[in-house]
Structures are given as structure tokens and as C-alpha cells.
Amino acid sequence: MSQEIKASARAPIAVLLLSLIIAAGGIFLTVFGARLVSLGGSFYFVLTGLALVATAGLLARRNALGLWLYVATFVATVIWSLFDAGLNFWPLVSRLAAPGVILMLVFLAAPTLTRGRTLPTSLALTGAGLSALALLAMGVRVFQPVPFITNDVTPEKIAEGGELNGNWPHYGGSLKGTRYTGKSSITPENVAQLELAWTFRHGHLPVHGHAAGAEDQNTPTVIDGIVYTCNTKSQLFALDADTGEQLWKFDPEAKAPFWERCRGVGYYESNGQPSPELQRVKREAAGFTTTATFTVSDDSAPATPAPVVPEGLCAKRVVLPTIDARIIQLDAKTGELCPQFGTNGQIDLKEHMGEVKPAFYMPTSAPTIADGIIIQGGWVVDNVTTNVPPGVIRGFDAETGELIWAWDLGRPETKRFPPEGESYTRGTPNAWAGLAVDQDLGYVYLPLGNATPDFFGGHRRPFDDEFNASVVALDYHTGEYKWHFRTMNHDIWDYDLPSQPALYDLPDGKGGVQKALVQLTKRGQIFVLDRETGRPIFDVEEKAVPQGAVEGDWTAATQPYSTGMPTIGAERLTEAKMWGATPFDALMCRIEFLSYDYEGDFTPPSEKGAIMWPGFAGGMNWGSASIQEETGYLVFTESRAAHVIKMVGREEADKADAKDSHAGLSSQFGTPWGAAKWYLMSPLGVPCQEPPFGTMTAIDLKTQQVAWQMPLGTVEHMGPLNIPTRLPIPIGMPGTGGAVTTQSGLVFYGGTMDKYIRAFDLKTGQEVWKHEVPVGIQATPSVYVSPKTGREYVVVTAGGTRTSQERGDYVMAFALPQ
Structure with missing residues (x-):
């Protein structure tokens, strides 16, 4: 009897506590719901808030009307949710999970309500049980990786895939940039047996934070049983491909105040002679002529002395880019400097560039080397000046390191060096991403950025706008311009081309092939061009876009859309697509959304603040695409997070941190406006638009249709307020780095925000293997076969993700059991 009395006494306290929780939620929804209505948004939140306040008052007085009012409110919430979000799972979770928990608690409180007509205990417990079952079913479902687009058709073989002979000699696997490896012994049937073969730690932890900008994004180069990997200090390590044992290390003692990264190195096999192109250039400079085939036939011309190559030294060379803008050549076997190259093995990329402040120019992507020519672009600091x-x-x-040619788009008559006493044209669009090469055509393809700063273009010159965000084809022997295709008109959104082009011979259905170039963009647009002419293979249309810009700038009337290919992750935002883990942060996201300018794609940056979707981090980014060459499946990942761009006047912009060019307030010196930038996030630190926040997609190039699309990554090592949930919920998270496809039908990827490297079935997109790593991965894997053992490896570097403070120094290789 005593226990029953105590329980009876506790019941009103529990109901009072429940009513206080409901009242607090109701007040929140009422106050901020009214703010939403004032912005032209939904009435649901303010009406629901008032209903919750009334419910709380009734429950506090133990009035059964509180039960019925809440049940009616919940039913109305279900109806509104279905109308607002349809049957999409994650939007419904946001709208119904928290109200469902309250419904369960209200049913449990029903037997204690003494005023009015309440439910019998048995029915109340039944209602609570059904609510709990529905919540349990929802809880089980959140752990299931459900594809957004499914595929059960075996990809048709339409071509022969290329081979890499067990090596991974270039950043994109081959010069074509397809990130594909042929004759793989690791298959969908045995990949589950893949295990860690070895780990190497290089000893340097990248510094976390945007200002420091140190991020490990290295894809190892693998040649003849040696793995070459570089870290954010441009230190280079040669490792045994079977054991991970360090063979040698080279430290260039490079320094940069921010934006430290090394995505890869190049490789070159010496023949002891300068390239025919360099000989041609020297002969022409001396007044002699040569033929178009670059052969030397005039015996009266002064001979170019061949470099003296010490026996056994630098026959095979690793080409290292550094964060202080040098290119260094090292003997691939010993790590010693190659004295034949430049000055004691190195050249200074800052020559003829004018003033170059530390970290204002550097080659962040791997050098591209074809036919004895190093083709080099570089990253130029954004948004500072x-x-x-x-x-x-x-x-x-x-x-030798001598300059053969230069392509200066601001001064096209320059073929090699700028005029005496001058520099190349400053501030022109640059190529910071990887380059691709067609050796048959003799073309190199450049994905160009923009003339900085990114968010104001009133100062730009005609050639800046002509070439911004363009794919450019040059003759890589001579630097001669061939064609360009512009993916943006007057870009003031930082939609520079971030991805290495991928080259693929697509069967034309008539017994021939179309020499295609596939260019990913931050916008979610995928352009497929004829790589000989630059003309689109699949339709591109100019469409009208929103107009208006800050004083001194202008917007283009139209922008190009690749209508012949699917658009990925760029569906127009609406208030209904604003999302949160609960209705409360979803409400705040709706208010945020309606507080800024947004007219769809290309809403111009404004003083009020304009929503940019996709954000300037992508969409697709530097991870680039992979093409499974036998089937023509184009595989890539993309991130989904909107940005807000707010233009600020000169006086306020002068306070900006000149280093923080990708986040916060950027100075944009030399223009009337600075630019403040931030992600459109909920108060819990979750992207405001509904999930997924990142996907992996496969497009069948022969049909131009999405074959499959899967959510990418979980919140296991992420979560609200940046607190890891420890729950492997596959909501789909933003990713970096790229995917690798294999002839056997696998896709390897590691760039998720959780700490895993994964393998997916190329046919279905389903995950077939994963392995946890100590810290997150940003880099693209590479695949190789050891010449000594014949064992195939997947190797990846792990240095930590951008959003996590955890940092590491790992190089990890995986293989099937011996």
C-alpha cells in the first residue's frame, strides 16, 4: 500500500514535468513561428505552438482535454508533414520523431488525468505501445542505407579497359584521369576478405583549421614496387610496396603560412637528353627553324649539349611540388636531388611572376608529365586581393627544368618569357586542379578557375571573363591554344572548375568512338565535350538566371546548363526543404532561409546575404570522377551544403583576416566590397537543407542516365554540435577525395566524414566492404600490384577530415590474405 501511495504521489509530478516540457516547446514554436509567418513562411509552427501551450496548461491541471488536444495536434502534424514533405523518409523523421515521443509520454500520462473523460488504462497503454513501436520502426529504418536510385542490371561491356601494369604512375591513375585500374584480382566476391596489410606513419600532423589550411589530400604514386607519398609540409617518402617500410625520405624544408597540401607527385624516366621541344625552342631563339615534327635537321645550328647523367643516378625521377612554389626532382631509388634538373635539382616557379607573397601561389595538385614535359598550373590565393x-x-x-612554353591568357603573344622587366599577366584565371592529357591528339586539358576575388567581378578584364571556369585545350608540346569551353558566364559565385577532366572514348553506336572529355563542376552540372573540338557531345543550353548585383558589378543574362546529362544535387531549395534533427532547429532553418535572398540558381551575392546552392565547396570538387572504362560508368561523389554570401562595404572588409579566404569575412582588397561567407546551418550545426548531405552516383555514359545513387557515409564520427553520435546512421554526409573503379567491378572510396575506407559494388552501389581507420580520410586511394609478390593493394592516406580536429599521419595499404 505504501508503494502505491508513493507512486500515486509521483504521477502528478511526472505529469507536471511533462507539461513544462510541452509548454517550453510550445512557447518556442509560438515565438519563432510568428517570426516565420512575418517572413511569409508557414503558419504550422505558430499554430502548433499555441496548441502545445494550451495542452501544457490542461495537463498541468490534470485535465483530460490536454490528452485529446495533443492527439488532435499530432494528427494535424502527420497530415501537414505528408503534405509538406511527401513520403520522403528523412524529412518525415524531422517532423514526426519528436512529436511522436511526446505522444507516447502523453498516452502514459493519460491514466493520471482526473478531470474530464480520459482513456482507460488499457487503451492508454496500447496507444503508448503503438507509439513506441512506430518510433522503434523509425529507429530501425534510420540505420538502413537505402539507395535513392537503384540498379539491378549488370553493366554492359562496351569497351576494353586500359591497364596500368600494376603501377599507379599518375595522380588520376593514367594521364586520362579516369582513376581506373584493369585486371583487378580483388572482386565483389572476395573483397570482404580485404585486410590491413601495412601501416606507415610519416610523423607530421596537419594543423587543423581554415587559417592554417593544412589537409592531407595525397594520392600515392606507385612505380615498380615503391610507393611515393607526400605530406602537407611537402616531405616525400618512398615506401616498400609490400611492407610499408621507409626506403628514404626527403624534406625540402618548405614553409607556408596557410593552405598546406600535397595531392600527389609526378614521375619521369630520363633518356639523358632534353626533349625535342626544348631543342626546338633553343634553335628558334638562336634564329634557326625547325619542322612541325620537332626534329633537328640543320647541322649548321649550334648543338644543344646533352646533360651529363652520372651512371645510375636519376635515370628514374620523382617530381615533387612544394608549398613554397618549387618543383624538385629526386632520384626515385635513392631520394637524392637530381643535379641535371634546374639548379641542383629544383626550379623556382615564382620566376617571372612578379611579387609572390608566401602561400599566395603554389602547385597544390600533382605535376602532369607527358613526353618529357612537365605541365604545371598552380593555386592562387582566393578573395584576399x-x-x-x-x-x-x-x-x-x-x-633540365628549362622553360619550353608558357600560356599567358592575358598576353597570348607571349610564348615563353614575358617582356623584359615585366611579369606574366597578374590575376588571371588559374588551373589549381589536376590536368588531363590526350597523347594521341597532343593536347593537355586545363580546368580553369576565376580571376580572384571570387564574389565581385566588376574589375575583371574581358579575357578574365572569357576564360573563367573554362576547360582549355593546349598543345602540350608547344603551349599553343586550341580551344576553350566556358561553363560559366561572369562567375561571381566561386564556381571555378575544381575537378581533373576525365578522358574516355565513348562508343558512338556506329562502330566508332566519340573522343569525350567529362568535366564535373561544383554546380552539379556535368559537361561532356568533344576533346578535339571542345563542342558539347551532349546538349548544353543557355538559360535565363536571376539578375542584380552589388554596385559596381553585373550579372550575366544567361548561364550554360548541361541538359544532356543529369544534374546532381542541385534541386531548387524551398522553405519545405529546410530540415533539422527536430522541429525546433528545422523552424530556425526556415527562418534563416527566408531571411536571405534566394531566387534559385545564381542568386547574386548581396548586402542582405544571398543563399548559394550548391555551395562553393560543391557539388563536385577536387576529388574528380572515375570512369570504369569497360562499362562507361561515370562514378563520383558530391557534397550538399548551401552557403550564404553577404557583401560588406570596404570599411568593414578592411578588418578581415587576409589568410581566411574560404570562410568568414574575406577582404577582397582592390574592390569596393568584401565578402562574408558561412554555411547555411541549423543551431545544432547540421546543414539546413534536407538530407542527403552527400552521395555517390554512377551515370551510364552510353545512356546518360543515373544507374544508381547511394547516401555516402554516416554520422558515427560526427553529429549535432560537432559531437560524434557513435551511431552508424547512413544519412549521407559531405565527402572529399575521389573514387577509384576496377575492372573487376568495384568502387573504392575513403573521403567520408566517418573513419572508414569502403568498397562498393559497381553494379548496384551497395557497400560490400569497409575498414575503420584511426582518423578520417580526404584523399583518393590508389591501386597497385607488387612486382615482387604479385599481391594487389589498395593504399590510402589518412590525415583527418576538414570538420574534425582529429589529425593523423597514416598511410595504410589493404590486400587479400596471403
């Missing part, structure tokens, strides 16, 4: 280094593209002799 207009007076930045040139975006010139140059070709250097891989044997």
Missing part, C-alpha cells in the same frame, strides 16, 4: 600572382600555365623540360 586583386593583385595576385598570374595564373599562367607553363611547360618545363623534364630533363
Whole structure:
């Protein structure tokens, strides 16, 4: 009897506590719901808030009307949710999970309500049980990785895949940039047996934070049983491919105040002679002529002395880019500097560039080397000032380091060096991403950025706008311009081309092939061009876009859309698509959304603040695409997070941190406006738009249709307020780095925000293997076969993700059991 009395006494306290919780939620929804209505938004939240306040008052007085009012409110919430979100799972979770928990608690409280007509205990417990079962079913479902687009058709073989002979000699696997490896012994049937073969730690932890900008994004280069990997300090390590044992290390003692990264290195096999192109250039400079085939036939011309190559030294060379804008050549076997190259093994990329402040120019992507020519672009600091280094593209002799050609788009008559006493044209669009090469055509393809700063273009010159966000084809022997295709008109959104082009011979259905170039963009648009002419293979249309810009700038009337290919992750935002883990942060996201300018794609940056979707981090980014060459499946990942861009006047912009060019307030010196930038996030630190926040997609290039699309990654090592949930919920998270496809039908990827490297079935997109790593991965894996053991490996670097403070120094290789 005593226990029953105590329980009876506790019941009103529990109901009072429940009513206080409901009242607090109701007040929140009423106050901020009214704010939403004032912005032209939904009435649901303010009406629901008032109903909750009334419910709380009735429950506090133990009035059964509180039960019925809440049940009616919940039913109305279900109806509104279905009308607002349809049958989409994650939007319904946001709208119904928290109200469902309250419904269960209200049913449990029903037997204690003494005023009015309440439910019998048995029915109340039944209602609570059904609510709990529904919540349990929802809870089980959140752990299921459900594809957004499914595929059960076996991909048709339409071509022969290329082979890499067990090596991974270039950043994109091959010069074509397809990130594909042929004759793989790791298959969908045995990949589950994949295990960690070895781990190497190089000893340097990248510094966390945007200002420091140190991020491990290295894809190892693998040649003849040696793995070459570089870290954010441009230190280079040679490792045994079977054991991970360090063979040698080279430290260039490079320094940069921010934006430290090394995505890869190049490789060159010496023949002891300068390239025919360098010989041609020298002969022409001396007044002699040569033929178009670059052969030397005039015996009266002064001979170019061949470099003296010490026996056994630098026959095979690793080409290292550094964060202080040098290119260094090292003996691939010993790690010693190659004295034949440049000055004691190195050249200074800052020559003829004018003033180059530390970290204002550097080659963040791997050098591209073809036919003895190093083709080098570079990253130029964004959003700090207009007076930045040139975006010139140059070709250097891989044997001697001497300049062969330069392509300066602001001064096209320049073929090699700028006029005496001058520099290449400063502030031109640059190529910071990887380059691709068609050796049959003799073309190199450049994905160009923009003339900085990114968010104001009133100062730009005609050639800046002509070439911004363009794919450019040059003759890589001479630097001669061939064609360009512009993916943006007057870009003031930082939609520069971030991805290495991928080259693929697509069967035309008539017994021939179309020489295609596939270019991913941050916008979610995928352009497929004829790589000989630059003309679109699949339809591109100019469409009208919103107009208006801050004083001194202008917007283009139209923008190009690749209508012949699917658009990924760029569906127009609406208030209904604003999301949160609960109705409360979803409400705040709706208020945020309606507080800024948004007219769809290309809403111009404004003083009020404009929503940019997709954000300037992508969409697709530097991870680039992979093409499974036998089937023509284009595989890539993309991130989904909107940005807000707010233009600020000169006086306020002058307070900006000149280093923080990708987040916060950027100075944009030399223009009337600075730019403040931030992600459109809920108060819990979750992207405001509904999930997924990242996907992996496969497009069948022969049909131009999405074959499958899967959510990418879980919140296991992430969560609200940046607190890891420890729950492997596959909601789909933003990713970096790229995917690798294999002839056997696998896709390897590691760039998720959780700490895993994964394998997916190329046919279905289903995950077939994963392995947890100590810290997150940003880099693209590479795949190789050991010449000593014949064992196939997947190797990846793990240094930590951008959003996590955890940092590491790992290089990890995986293989099937011996």
C-alpha cells in the first residue's frame, strides 16, 4: 500500500514535468513561428505552438482535454508533414520523431488525468505501445542505407579497359584521369576478405583549421614496387610496396603560412637528353627553324649539349611540388636531388611572376608529365586581393627544368618569357586542379578557375571573363591554344572548375568512338565535350538566371546548363526543404532561409546575404570522377551544403583576416566590397537543407542516365554540435577525395566524414566492404600490384577530415590474405 501511495504521489509530478516540457516547446514554436509567418513562411509552427501551450496548461491541471488536444495536434502534424514533405523518409523523421515521443509520454500520462473523460488504462497503454513501436520502426529504418536510385542490371561491356601494369604512375591513375585500374584480382566476391596489410606513419600532423589550411589530400604514386607519398609540409617518402617500410625520405624544408597540401607527385624516366621541344625552342631563339615534327635537321645550328647523367643516378625521377612554389626532382631509388634538373635539382616557379607573397601561389595538385614535359598550373590565393600572382600555365623540360612554353591568357603573344622587366599577366584565371592529357591528339586539358576575388567581378578584364571556369585545350608540346569551353558566364559565385577532366572514348553506336572529355563542376552540372573540338557531345543550353548585383558589378543574362546529362544535387531549395534533427532547429532553418535572398540558381551575392546552392565547396570538387572504362560508368561523389554570401562595404572588409579566404569575412582588397561567407546551418550545426548531405552516383555514359545513387557515409564520427553520435546512421554526409573503379567491378572510396575506407559494388552501389581507420580520410586511394609478390593493394592516406580536429599521419595499404 505504501508503494502505491508513493507512486500515486509521483504521477502528478511526472505529469507536471511533462507539461513544462510541452509548454517550453510550445512557447518556442509560438515565438519563432510568428517570426516565420512575418517572413511569409508557414503558419504550422505558430499554430502548433499555441496548441502545445494550451495542452501544457490542461495537463498541468490534470485535465483530460490536454490528452485529446495533443492527439488532435499530432494528427494535424502527420497530415501537414505528408503534405509538406511527401513520403520522403528523412524529412518525415524531422517532423514526426519528436512529436511522436511526446505522444507516447502523453498516452502514459493519460491514466493520471482526473478531470474530464480520459482513456482507460488499457487503451492508454496500447496507444503508448503503438507509439513506441512506430518510433522503434523509425529507429530501425534510420540505420538502413537505402539507395535513392537503384540498379539491378549488370553493366554492359562496351569497351576494353586500359591497364596500368600494376603501377599507379599518375595522380588520376593514367594521364586520362579516369582513376581506373584493369585486371583487378580483388572482386565483389572476395573483397570482404580485404585486410590491413601495412601501416606507415610519416610523423607530421596537419594543423587543423581554415587559417592554417593544412589537409592531407595525397594520392600515392606507385612505380615498380615503391610507393611515393607526400605530406602537407611537402616531405616525400618512398615506401616498400609490400611492407610499408621507409626506403628514404626527403624534406625540402618548405614553409607556408596557410593552405598546406600535397595531392600527389609526378614521375619521369630520363633518356639523358632534353626533349625535342626544348631543342626546338633553343634553335628558334638562336634564329634557326625547325619542322612541325620537332626534329633537328640543320647541322649548321649550334648543338644543344646533352646533360651529363652520372651512371645510375636519376635515370628514374620523382617530381615533387612544394608549398613554397618549387618543383624538385629526386632520384626515385635513392631520394637524392637530381643535379641535371634546374639548379641542383629544383626550379623556382615564382620566376617571372612578379611579387609572390608566401602561400599566395603554389602547385597544390600533382605535376602532369607527358613526353618529357612537365605541365604545371598552380593555386592562387582566393578573395584576399586583386593583385595576385598570374595564373599562367607553363611547360618545363623534364630533363633540365628549362622553360619550353608558357600560356599567358592575358598576353597570348607571349610564348615563353614575358617582356623584359615585366611579369606574366597578374590575376588571371588559374588551373589549381589536376590536368588531363590526350597523347594521341597532343593536347593537355586545363580546368580553369576565376580571376580572384571570387564574389565581385566588376574589375575583371574581358579575357578574365572569357576564360573563367573554362576547360582549355593546349598543345602540350608547344603551349599553343586550341580551344576553350566556358561553363560559366561572369562567375561571381566561386564556381571555378575544381575537378581533373576525365578522358574516355565513348562508343558512338556506329562502330566508332566519340573522343569525350567529362568535366564535373561544383554546380552539379556535368559537361561532356568533344576533346578535339571542345563542342558539347551532349546538349548544353543557355538559360535565363536571376539578375542584380552589388554596385559596381553585373550579372550575366544567361548561364550554360548541361541538359544532356543529369544534374546532381542541385534541386531548387524551398522553405519545405529546410530540415533539422527536430522541429525546433528545422523552424530556425526556415527562418534563416527566408531571411536571405534566394531566387534559385545564381542568386547574386548581396548586402542582405544571398543563399548559394550548391555551395562553393560543391557539388563536385577536387576529388574528380572515375570512369570504369569497360562499362562507361561515370562514378563520383558530391557534397550538399548551401552557403550564404553577404557583401560588406570596404570599411568593414578592411578588418578581415587576409589568410581566411574560404570562410568568414574575406577582404577582397582592390574592390569596393568584401565578402562574408558561412554555411547555411541549423543551431545544432547540421546543414539546413534536407538530407542527403552527400552521395555517390554512377551515370551510364552510353545512356546518360543515373544507374544508381547511394547516401555516402554516416554520422558515427560526427553529429549535432560537432559531437560524434557513435551511431552508424547512413544519412549521407559531405565527402572529399575521389573514387577509384576496377575492372573487376568495384568502387573504392575513403573521403567520408566517418573513419572508414569502403568498397562498393559497381553494379548496384551497395557497400560490400569497409575498414575503420584511426582518423578520417580526404584523399583518393590508389591501386597497385607488387612486382615482387604479385599481391594487389589498395593504399590510402589518412590525415583527418576538414570538420574534425582529429589529425593523423597514416598511410595504410589493404590486400587479400596471403
